[in-house]
Amino acid sequence: xxxxxxxxxxLSLENKLYICFGLFLLFGWYKNGLLPFLxxxxxxSHLFLLVLYPLSGFGIGALLDFLFKNNMPYNSKFYxxxxxxxxxxxxxxxxxxxxxxxxxxxxxxxxxxxDLDLHFIVLGKLLLVFFLVWMGQYSYANLLEQSHLFLYxxxxxxxxxxxxGLFTSSTFLIFLTFLFLVFDPYYKKEIPFYSYGVYFLSLLxxxxxxxxxxxxxxxxxxxxxxxxxxxxAPHLPFSxxxxxxxxxxxxxxxxxxxxxxxxxxxYEGAYLSLILVNLLLILLNSxxxxxxxxxxALKEQEx
Amino acid sequence: MTKLVRLDKxxxxxxxxxxxxxxxxxxxxxxxPPKKEDLKKEAHIKKESLLYPGVYAPISGKxxxxxxxxxxxxxxxxxxxxxxxxxxxxxxxxxxxxxxxxLEKREFLDCIFDLDLKNxxxxxLSSTLLISGIDDxxxxxxxAFLQRENTKAIMDGIxxxxxxQQNSKAIIxxxxxxxxxxxxxxxxxxxxxxxxxxxxxxxxxxxxxPFLKKYLKLTEAxxxxxxxxxxIYVNLKKRKPLLEKYITISGNGVSKPLIIKTKLGVKVSSxxxxxYLEDLMDCAFYVNGLMGGVQLNLNQLLVSKDLEGIIVMxxxxxxxxxxxxxxxxxxxxxxxxxxxxxxxxxxxxxCIHCGLCTYIxxxxxxxxxxxxxxxxx
Numbered sequence: 001x002x003x004x005x006x007x008x009x010x011l012s013l014e015n016k017l018y019i020c021f022g023l024f025l026l027f028g029w030y031k032n033g034l035l036p037f038l039x040x041x042x043x044x045s046h047l048f049l050l051v052l053y054p055l056s057g058f059g060i061g062a063l064l065d066f067l068f069k070n071n072m073p074y075n076s077k078f079y080x081x082x083x084x085x086x087x088x089x090x091x092x093x094x095x096x097x098x099x100x101x102x103x104x105x106x107x108x109x110x111x112x113x114x115d116l117d118l119h120f121i122v123l124g125k126l127l128l129v130f131f132l133v134w135m136g137q138y139s140y141a142n143l144l145e146q147s148h149l150f151l152y153x154x155x156x157x158x159x160x161x162x163x164x165g166l167f168t169s170s171t172f173l174i175f176l177t178f179l180f181l182v183f184d185p186y187y188k189k190e191i192p193f194y195s196y197g198v199y200f201l202s203l204l205x206x207x208x209x210x211x212x213x214x215x216x217x218x219x220x221x222x223x224x225x226x227x228x229x230x231x232x233a234p235h236l237p238f239s240x241x242x243x244x245x246x247x248x249x250x251x252x253x254x255x256x257x258x259x260x261x262x263x264x265x266x267y268e269g270a271y272l273s274l275i276l277v278n279l280l281l282i283l284l285n286s287x288x289x290x291x292x293x294x295x296x297a298l299k300e301q302e303x
Numbered sequence: 304m305t306k307l308v309r310l311d312k313x314x315x316x317x318x319x320x321x322x323x324x325x326x327x328x329x330x331x332x333x334x335x336p337p338k339k340e341d342l343k344k345e346a347h348i349k350k351e352s353l354l355y356p357g358v359y360a361p362i363s364g365k366x367x368x369x370x371x372x373x374x375x376x377x378x379x380x381x382x383x384x385x386x387x388x389x390x391x392x393x394x395x396x397x398x399x400x401x402x403x404x405x406l407e408k409r410e411f412l413d414c415i416f417d418l419d420l421k422n423x424x425x426x427x428l429s430s431t432l433l434i435s436g437i438d439d440x441x442x443x444x445x446x447a448f449l450q451r452e453n454t455k456a457i458m459d460g461i462x463x464x465x466x467x468q469q470n471s472k473a474i475i476x477x478x479x480x481x482x483x484x485x486x487x488x489x490x491x492x493x494x495x496x497x498x499x500x501x502x503x504x505x506x507x508x509x510x511x512x513p514f515l516k517k518y519l520k521l522t523e524a525x526x527x528x529x530x531x532x533x534x535i536y537v538n539l540k541k542r543k544p545l546l547e548k549y550i551t552i553s554g555n556g557v558s559k560p561l562i563i564k565t566k567l568g569v570k571v572s573s574x575x576x577x578x579y580l581e582d583l584m585d586c587a588f589y590v591n592g593l594m595g596g597v598q599l600n601l602n603q604l605l606v607s608k609d610l611e612g613i614i615v616m617x618x619x620x621x622x623x624x625x626x627x628x629x630x631x632x633x634x635x636x637x638x639x640x641x642x643x644x645x646x647x648x649x650x651x652x653x654c655i656h657c658g659l660c661t662y663i664x665x666x667x668x669x670x671x672x673x674x675x676x677x678x679x680x
Contacts, residue, residue: 003616005441005593007663008311073627073666115647117628186629186665241630241643289648296650 013186013236014074020177020231021081021167025054028167032089032142041143052093053084053166057100064104072112073237076104079121085167086125086227088132088267090139099128117285119238119278122228122271129268140164140267164267168227178230188234190243191250196229198254206258225257225270233274240281252277307506307514308635310594310662312441317553317560320444322452324564325577326547327389331361331568332372332382332605348385351543352394357418361546361566364388372570373603375590375610382605385568393543403459403539404466411467416544420531424464432464432473433524434532436484437503437510440592443612445549446510447484448562450529453536454487457529458495460536464527465497473498474524476515480505507594508637508657550574551612556586571604571613589614594658624666632660632670645673 011019033050036042057080064076083100103124111118132138139146141163159172168174181187200220207216219225233239233253240249253273260276261269336355348354350363367386374380406414415421434457438446450457461473477485479502488500501519508514512526527535534545546567552574553560558581563574575583589596590604591611601613632642640652642660652674660670 003587003619003621004589004658004669005310005312005662006667007665009665012665071625073625112625186627186631188629236627236629239628241628242633246630292644292648292650 007185009185013181013184014078016181016184016187017078017231018081020180021054021085023173023177024085024167024170027170027173028085031161031169032166036142036144039144041147049093050166053087053096054081056093056097057081057084060097060101061104064108068108070108070112072108074235076108079104079107082231083121083124086121086165086224086232087128088138088140089142089166090132090137091128091166092137095128095131095135099124099131117238117278117282119232119235119275121235122232122275122278126268126271126275129271162223164223165227169223171221171223171226174223174226174230181230186236188236188239188246190246191234191239191253192229194247194250195233195254195257196226198251199225199229199257202255202258219261219266222266224267225261228270228274229253238278245281245284249277249281252280307508307518307637308659309505310441310507313555316442316555317444320448320551320553320560320562322448322562322564323578325569325574326564326566327387328362328566328569328573329387330367330570330573331364331385331387331566332370332570333358333360333385333568334372334374334380334382334605347388349392349394351546354383357416359416359544359546360385360394361568362387363390363392371603372605373599374605374607375599376597377599382568397542400540400542403463403536406463406466406539408467411463411539414538414542415535416538417534420534424535427525428464428467429523429525430468430471431521431524432461432471433516433519433521433526434461434473434475434529435510435512435515435526436475436477436481436529437515439508439510440594440596440611441507442553442560442614443551443592444562445551445611446529447481448551449533449549450484451487453533455491456536456540457532458488458491458498460532460539461498462495463539464532464535471497474519474521475500475529476503476510476519477501478503478505478509507659514637548606548608548610550606550610552578552615553612554586554589554615556583556615556617557581565606567606567608569606571601571606571610574606575601583615585618586615587618589616592658594662595656596658621667623668626668627666629665631663631665635659635663640674642670642674646670649673 029050033047037044037047058077061076061078061080080100083103084096087096103120107120111120129138145163159170162169178192182189203216203219207213240246256273256276257270260272263269264272333354336358346366348360348364348366350360352360354360362385364385364387366383368384370382370384372380372382412421412425415424436446436450438444465471465473475488475498477500492498492500503509503518509518516522516524516526537543537545547564548567550563550565551560552563557579561578563578565574587598588601590599590613591597593614593616596614626643626646636642636659637657638653638655640654642652644650645652646668654674656671658671664670
């Protein structure tokens, strides 16, 4: 029961994120469903299949929320939708369902109960990618894109006509939603600002070193990296909350993206960087808690 | 020090605030001093007579027994009960002072009845006097009302304090949104050359000593609240202790918000019985405000110097959610404490009980409760 004064927030951050996801879903459905369908690359059923990814994620999440009734910062429904946005286009619905169910169970029964800050969505995406690579089904391009591969211009890429996650290919929409989120008092806007700044500088330096400014142009607005920096890295439960740690976390994330992307590719390099800084954060948190508990024990002994 | 914040308040809550006076309670309750000294039962007590060092009788009447009462912020105390004889026979026979300026410091201090206030005046008086006329707690308007009703007395009180030191000046800090109080001062400000008014933004905690001094860059100034200045005025002018207090009763649970001038030692429940006929069973009572106040049962609560008001709120079915780790409670804390440590690990952390962490929390976690080191319920 709460009836003190609270800050007036007309629309919670969670609801704002749902609105953003809705826009991504609409554009993703158009780009990866309707457009290839109109060009006769997919059958009519593909239009429904695409919708099935977020819907089934939402449904499984809702079922778990109902069954376990855990008091979690963000419910499983939310993560069910979020995961469906970032998966590679080639992900089979069956594998997707298997992964999302396992991930949501993991979060409900272990991560949230132990209050770990493990970014299980990022971890899940990386595991799914490893699995798809192993199965020989790894691809971010739909059939239409596979037929015209690399014909997109930079401007096309900005407006979403680029190879990317199932529903996250529109850089323009990502910028638009960032503008919507940046004014929310609870959104950790410093993380995308700092980390993108560092990433951009490293990209610029590398392009100058290579003498290839096309490299900068083709990677500075990568929708997958921007989506990760704007939606996944600042996600409240898995990101740091003190000013000092936010700065360290963002800078490290920005520093790691380019080398990891060069080592792997520009779709997964950022995810690897994020999981690495996320694990560092968990380590720092546990060390801090141990230190505090030690101090308290010492104080109690003195008393 | 952190940047102070402007609170999101319900502007309609204190609309049509009415003033009432409740000077004839049937009983008043006087807490025992730390070392119990028995007063004779049935003894007759005169108004304003000294009962214990620093404790005076607010009414005249006879001692009728002992009762257990509650003092803000929740301390249980045994009290003597004085039954009012409504005769208002006073102990003091001294005439009203015509002039309160130009007193010798010793004479001035001897007139002050409140021991704590006397000590502060004795030790810390400096050439700049900073008077806070600001109510920090939302919906509590005691200081503002006191100033509007007693503007001349407060100005005279400040003048009397200034006359203790040569070349001293006073600054009255008012919120720039408090137009009625500003207007009350503007009418007579020209008569006092050493007193000036400074306007401050409507920020929470701005009226508290460290924050106001920092805001106005007056770290060396001697700080007083307008209610303390008024008390000094009454002590000097009328040569008697101030045994009355303004209490604000407001909130969405009551039909009309009131400012009640009443005697110290009166039970808060008697004020409710007199002025509110509605059923308040389904309400929560926040003593001293919704931000820094505490939720208490009013049955045995007494009007004391620390009590500022009661905010009555209808109970709402809003459940606290899990912490989203936004970190806002840390960034908003004016003393840079970490309320999350208290919430997650049960560690007692430094706290001034301002309530900002609870205010900002998007999960509606009552962090204030955890900060005191308990489990929250």
